Amino acid sequence: MAADTSVDILQKVLENEILQSAKVVEEHLDAELQKLDQMDEDELERLKQRRLEALKKSQQQKQEWLSKGHGEYREIPSERDFFQEVKESKNVVCHFYRDTTFRCQIMDKHLTVLAKKHIETKFLKLNAEKSPFLCERLRIKVIPTLALIKDGKTQDYVVGFTDLGNTDDFTTETLEWRLGCADVINYSGNLMDPPFQSQKKYGTSFTKLDKKTIRGKIYDSDSDDD
Numbered sequence: 001m002a003a004d005t006s007v008d009i010l011q012k013v014l015e016n017e018i019l020q021s022a023k024v025v026e027e028h029l030d031a032e033l034q035k036l037d038q039m040d041e042d043e044l045e046r047l048k049q050r051r052l053e054a055l056k057k058s059q060q061q062k063q064e065w066l067s068k069g070h071g072e073y074r075e076i077p078s079e080r081d082f083f084q085e086v087k088e089s090k091n092v093v094c095h096f097y098r099d100t101t102f103r104c105q106i107m108d109k110h111l112t113v114l115a116k117k118h119i120e121t122k123f124l125k126l127n128a129e130k131s132p133f134l135c136e137r138l139r140i141k142v143i144p145t146l147a148l149i150k151d152g153k154t155q156d157y158v159v160g161f162t163d164l165g166n167t168d169d170f171t172t173e174t175l176e177w178r179l180g181c182a183d184v185i186n187y188s189g190n191l192m193d194p195p196f197q198s199q200k201k202y203g204t205s206f207t208k209l210d211k212k213t214i215r216g217k218i219y220d221s222d223s224d225d226d
Contacts, residue, residue, distance in 0.1 A: 065089075065119050073108070073115035073123040079131045082124070091121040091184045092149040096128040096140050103161065103168065104144045110172045117176075118185040148182040156182040171195060 039047070065071065068088050076082055086092050095111060097104035108125070115123035128135050128143055138147055138154060146158040163178050164170040173195045180187025189195075 062119060065122075068122065070122050071116060071119040073112045073125065075125045075127075077130075079126075079134045082126055082131070082134060085122060085124060086149055086152055089122040090151060092147075093121060093123050093179060093184055094147045094149065095123075095125040096131070096135065096138075096143060096145045096147065097125055098128050098143045101143050106168055107144045107146070107175075110170075110175045113172050114176055114179070114185070118179075121179075121185045148179065148184045150184060155184070 069085070070089070076085060082094065086094075093111070093114075095104070095107055097107070111123050111125070115121075126134070128140060128145075134140075140147070140157075142159050144160065147154050148156040148158065158164070158175075158178055161167065161170060164174050173189075176185065176187065177189060177191070177194050179185045180189065181191055
């Protein structure tokens with residue numbers, strides 16, 4: 001009997017919360033409609049023009065990004081191309097890869113998806129073995145590595161899969177979250193709520209510039225070499 005009473009009380013509380021939420025939404029809609037009703041024709045026209053201008057500006061920005069190679073994940077042939085590509089775009093993600101490294105293929109799959117979703121960012125790949133000067137300059141020692149670049153400067157790195165759960169089965173959403181933490185994409189999710197099943201299991205420590213490296217040699221992220 002007591003259990004039934006508790007259930008009834010809980011149900012009433014939930015119903016009351018739902019009604020309160022619905023009331024808040026209704027009041028907000030009423031306020032918006034009242035605001036529109038109080039506008040004269042000139043104000044409505046100005047509002048319409050502002051929205052059209054914002055839409056036009058957004059479309060122009062999108063076309064500019066596409067003209068610079070955004071919207072697709074593509075390979076650049078040389079170090080010289082890297083500097084030109086970085087120079088003309090505010091946000092760039094560059095994957096330093098090697099053909100013989102399996103994990104690079106995993107990274108390719110996720111970056112292909114994200115390049116289409118986040119056209120505000122340029123997504124590139126560059127063969128590390130064909131760009132020794134750049135790898136030395138950026139201190140890239142582990143493959144795969146993502147260089148995360150803003151305004152022509154490398155701000156952060158994703159080295160191997162350490163930041164992605166230390167697993168080959170990480171999701172595209174996990175990589176998207178990591179790029180959002182570096183502010184190289186417009187991330188709409190909650191950065192304080194990483195898409196890991198268990199933070200204790202996976203951890204969220206990021207690889208920065210002071211990561212221990214091995215001079216003169218590039219290692220696969222799944223290598224056993226120390």
